[in-house]
Amino acid sequence: MYDRLDPSHTSGSKFPEGTTTIQYKATDGFELTSFCSIIIEVTGISCEALSEPTSIVISPEICLSDPRFGDICTLECEQTGFKITPPNLRELTCNSDQTWSGNTEEVQCVDLQAPxxxxxxxxxxxxxxxxxxxxxxxxxxxxxxxxxxxxxxxxxxxxxxxxxxxxxxxxxxxxxxxxxxxxxxxxxxxxxxxx
Incomplete structure (x- = not known):
């Protein structure tokens, strides 16, 4: 017979990033006991932090410090009446291969507002x-x-x-x-x- 000493993690559970240790205790019919530990290491996939080009605001803040796989970062022009071009670069996604879906160096703010x-x-x-x-x-x-x-x-x-x-x-x-x-x-x- 065995007992899991940490009941919060069962088979098929999602584990947080970092190291998780799961301990089991096995006891036989003669009351002899043995312990087993399983160490699970979860490494997150991250992308290089974005830097804001001149006159462009990137949100949320996590994109500028520690973006992770799946994070979607929005780019907007600081000045009213300006729009991001090309339009497909208004949102950048951190991909599973640790790259971004676009390059901020290609982004520009274009004036669309009439005088x-x-x-x-x-x-x-x-x-x-x-x-x-x-x-x-x-x-x-x-x-x-x-x-x-x-x-x-x-x-x-x-x-x-x-x-x-x-x-x-x-x-x-x-x-x-x-x-x-x-x-x-x-x-x-x-x-x-x-x-």
């Missing part, structure tokens, strides 16, 4: 002076981009501020950042005569 007009003018109505058929109309545009590295952007309009004759105008302005994202601003201008 914004900070104060796109509201629709305007301007009256000419009595006896005239033109009026001076002025507006200014401030364009902001989400990329702090971008050059100062300028809005380009189909009409410029200045003297306008009586009539209706649709003013369309655009600004394009270095990645080709286009921001738009549009407003109407009506120049009216006075009677």
């Amino acid at each position: 914004e007009f900070e104060d796109c003018p509201q629709d305007m109505v301007v009256f000419v002076n009595r006896g005239e058929d033109t009026a001076y109309v002025g507006w200014s545009l401030v364009v902001r981009d989400n990329d702090p590295q971008s050059l100062e952007l300028v809005g380009v309009c189909n009409q410029q501020p200045g003297m306008k004759t009586i009539g209706e105008y649709i003013i369309s302005c655009s600004a394009v950042d270095e990645e080709g994202n286009e921001g738009l601003c549009q407003f109407t201008l009506e120049v009216k005569g006075t009677f």
Whole structure:
């Protein structure tokens, strides 16, 4: 007859990483006793810790310190309006052969957000002076981009501020950042005569 001295681990149990010792005691009919120990060594499969490329955040934290087989690490750009490219590298998995499913050196953050007009003018109505058929109309545009590295952007309009004759105008302005994202601003201008 035998007794297992550690009842928490039975045949087919999952064992934690590290060393586990299981002891058995055998006793015969003459009350003679013998002990047996089985040492089980479980070694985990791990990958090399990832390092965060510039302007990229990797989560969860375990990916940066002690990633294990099956761990899935998510990559995101620090700046809003930016996306990871190529898209298949947004998630990296630690494989059983101790390699990653992708290479962080191939990852880039690409600006996908269009520039914004900070104060796109509201629709305007301007009256000419009595006896005239033109009026001076002025507006200014401030364009902001989400990329702090971008050059100062300028809005380009189909009409410029200045003297306008009586009539209706649709003013369309655009600004394009270095990645080709286009921001738009549009407003109407009506120049009216006075009677």
